[in-house]
Amino acid sequence: MRPYPQIITALEEARHDRRCAIANSAKLQSAVHRREQTGELVCPLPHLFCETQSWARLTPSQQVQYMAKALCILDADLIFAGPTAAQLYGWEVPFSAHRRGLFTVCSSAHPASRASIVQLNKGAWRVIPIASDGEHIDERNGCHVTQAARTLVDCALLLPFVLALVVWDSAFRLTQVSATDVLRAGQRLRGARERIDRLLEYTDPRSDNGGESFTRAVMIEQGFQIPELQVWYPENGNSGAHRRIRVDFRWKIVGRDGSQRVVVGELDGREKYENPEMTHGRSAIHVAHDESQRERELYDCHVDTIVRFDFSEVKARQPFITKLMKAGIPRFYRGERNKRCAETVVFPHIDKVNE
Numbered sequence: 098m099r100p101y102p103q104i105i106t107a108l109e110e111a112r113h114d115r116r117c118a119i120a121n122s123a124k125l126q127s128a129v130h131r132r133e134q135t136g137e138l139v140c141p142l143p144h145l146f147c148e149t150q151s152w153a154r155l156t157p158s159q160q161v162q163y164m165a166k167a168l169c170i171l172d173a174d175l176i177f178a179g180p181t182a183a184q185l186y187g188w189e190v191p192f193s194a195h196r197r198g199l200f201t202v203c204s205s206a207h208p209a210s211r212a213s214i215v216q217l218n219k220g221a222w223r224v225i226p227i228a229s230d231g232e233h234i235d236e237r238n239g240c241h242v243t244q245a246a247r248t249l250v251d252c253a254l255l256l257p258f259v260l261a262l263v264v265w266d267s268a269f270r271l272t273q274v275s276a277t278d279v280l281r282a283g284q285r286l287r288g289a290r291e292r293i294d295r296l297l298e299y300t301d302p303r304s305d306n307g308g309e310s311f312t313r314a315v316m317i318e319q320g321f322q323i324p325e326l327q328v329w330y331p332e333n334g335n336s337g338a339h340r341r342i343r344v345d346f347r348w349k350i351v352g353r354d355g356s357q358r359v360v361v362g363e364l365d366g367r368e369k370y371e372n373p374e375m376t377h378g379r380s381a382i383h384v385a386h387d388e389s390q391r392e393r394e395l396y397d398c399h400v401d402t403i404v405r406f407d408f409s410e411v412k413a414r415q416p417f418i419t420k421l422m423k424a425g426i427p428r429f430y431r432g433e434r435n436k437r438c439a440e441t442v443v444f445p446h447i448d449k450v451n452e
Contacts, residue, residue, distance in 0.1 A: 098135060101128045108148060116166035117145040144171060157192040158184055162238065164199060169240045176202040176234050179251040180264070182242035189267035189307035191260045200255070202243060246278035253283070253292040259314040261296055266310040270302035303327050309345055312364055312411045319418055322427040324348045324362060330398040342391060342398075348426055360402045360424050361395060364411075 103125050104118075111118035120126040121144070129146045132138040139152045141160065145167050155163065161184050168175055177185055179200035184190045233244045242248065245268065252264045268274060276297050283289035299317055303326040304310040316323060324346035331341070346362035392403055404424040410416040422428065 098132060098137065101132075104128060104132070104138075107146075111147070111163075111167070112151075114166065115163065116170075117141065117147050117163045119167055119170060120144050120146060121171075142168070157195050158190060161195050161199060165240050166238060168199070176241040176243060178202050178243045178248065179255045182237075182248040183252055183264050183268070185237040185240050185242050186245065186248065186268070186272065187237070188264055188271060189310070191263050191307060191311065194252075194256055194260050194264070200251070244282070245272050245274045246282035249274065249279050249296075250283040250286065250289055250293065253296055254286065254289060258292075258295065259311060259318055261292075262299060262314040262317075263307045263310040265296050265300045266302060266304040267307065269300055270304070299323075301326060305345070308364055308408055308411075311408075312406075312417075313346075315411055315414065315417065316421070319414070320429045321421055322348055322350070322429070328361075330395055330400070340394070342394060344395070350425060350427060358401045358425065359399060360404060360426060361400050362421075362424075363403065363405045365405050365407045 107118040107120070107125070120129045126144065129138055129140065133140050133146070136149055138146045139149045140146045141152070141164055145164060147163065152160065161181060165177055165181060165185060177200065180190050180194040181200045184195070233247065234241050235244050236242065243251065249265060249268055253261050256264070279293055279297070280290075283293050299314075301313070304313065305327060309326070313323065313326070325348075326346065327343055328347040329341055329343050344361045345364050348360040348362070350358045350360060352358070395403060402424050404420050404426075406417050406420050410420070
């Protein structure tokens with residue numbers, strides 16, 4: 098199919114702005130549709146398009162940002178909410194949180210937004226209006242979004258705990274938002290307080306990334322003793338280890354006889370062995386050798402057990418549960434409280450409220 102100048106121009110502009118291109122005329126929409134039929138272009142939502150290969154290289158999170166930025170040009174009144182707003186804030190949002198589509202505010206203050214959304218819900222993605230406070234908004238990446246506290250409340254209501262905790266850990270690590278702000282934002286929403294209180298209890302900005310937050314959320318969900326996060330070895334600087342090592346998770350487990358065991362948990366992933374930014378030019382064999390050396394140094398620091406697991410095992414639940422049980426991590430069942438193994442750390446910018 099011969100080149101179409103308007104499509105080329107629209108794609109160049111979109112590439113520069115890191116967004117989807119916009120078909121803003123009937124003639125251009127017709128040309129885009131023909132190229133969509135041949136597989137040259139992809140149209141995730143009506144009026145939006147992107148080169149198929151370029152679109153496939155984007156993660157779901159990046160696709161959300163590309164669509165949102167383009168939709169803001171089509172409709173300046175749109176206000177994004179929930180997981181979509183969280184993504185625009187730059188927080189970590191699990192891919193599965195975007196499966197339902199893009200979330201926008203549909204409030205009495207912006208009645209026109211519902212009509213525009215009806216037209217948008219004909220594409221591969223959906224735009225979902227939710228009732229929210231459209232008067233208190235912020236701006237991120239050129240898009241209107243609900244304020245940070247309200248975004249967290251909406252994520253608490255829209256997502257299951259194991260996904261919401263990923264967003265909350267990231268938000269409190271990257272944003273100056275307090276528990277007081279979140280409680281105030283959710284005070285008039287039915288069913289919000291219980292979810293907010295649970296997330297405030299377990300949110301920990303020390304979590305290094307979304308994978309670790311999700312892993313800890315599954316531990317909580319399954320009733321395991323909560324570990325300490327991002328612990329450095331050697332702790333006193335006087336061990337025989339050759340370097341300082343930071344571990345993802347650590348449990349100090351006290352036996353019935355008063356003895357104590359130390360278990361370290363490590364979340365592995367293929368990136369550790371394949372991503373050049375993480376391997377630093379080393380082969381997979383060299384990376385594995387370094388991991389073995391790292392484990393020997395941890396044992397020299399009086400670690401008793403090291404349990405390794407990958408994200409697929411955590412998602413599947415049972416393989417992960419089996420590994421934690423074999424490592425002797427205490428598991429609390431219904432009626433027993435899941436306590437932290439470390440003293441609760443109070444972070445000033447979280448401003449946790451004890452009532």
